[in-house]
Amino acid sequence: MMAFKLPALPYDYDALQPYIDKRTMKIHHTKHHQGYTNKLNAAIEGTALAKKSIEDILKKASTHGAAVRNNGGGFYNHSLFWKVMSPDGGTAPGEKTKLGRAIKDAFGSHDAFVEKFKAAAGTRFGSGWAWLCVSSRGKLFVTSTPNQDNPLMDCADKKGTPILGLDVWEHAYYLKYQNKRPDYISAFFNVVNWKEVAKRYSAATRKKK
Helix, strand or coil, X not given: CCCCCCCCCCCCCCCCCCXXXXXXXXXXXXXXXXXXXXXXXXXXXXXHHHHCCHHHHHHCHHHCCHHHHHHHHHHHHHHXXXXXXXXXXXXXXXXXXXXXXXXXXXXXXXXXXXXXXXXXXXXXXXXXXXXXXXXXXXXXXXXXXXXXXXXXXXXXXXXXXXXXXXXXXXXXXXXXXXXXXXXXXXXHCCCECHHHHHHHHHHHHHHHC
């Protein structure tokens, strides 16, 4: 039995149009995410890692070799990515909500957060991800990581619990946006599932107490 399985999308492949097209979503999920899942399972088969959660594996990513680090990151990152998007997304959390207050405290305003996140995603050289995370002290911060790394990993420059992530590998947007990464980043905010992000924020801050 495989340790990890490709999670089903919580919506149809065409549900995020016109912001993210059906063809990209289908290829991204069934080819790229499936590929990371298969390669992760192959890398941990017959080892003690096969019985661990993906979070526990990634916390010591630097000790497990490139195949586990890259494919484990790819499995986790995409599993989060699908859930933090929704065809009913885009509406920012109110300033009186727990997440809304935290964003204001950390960045000054929701608009200021969006600009900081866009900058992190837009300036990530080559392939990688942009993240909104909760620090070990329960504070929000924005960062980016190369390749399939993420802030859960012990090798990350800034460590924390991701609650929102954006894939800026070209396979995530090139069919629709070609070399216009900034347009893709802006479009992403029309489908952000802030209810899911708020749930993840609450869960992450509970763990910090």
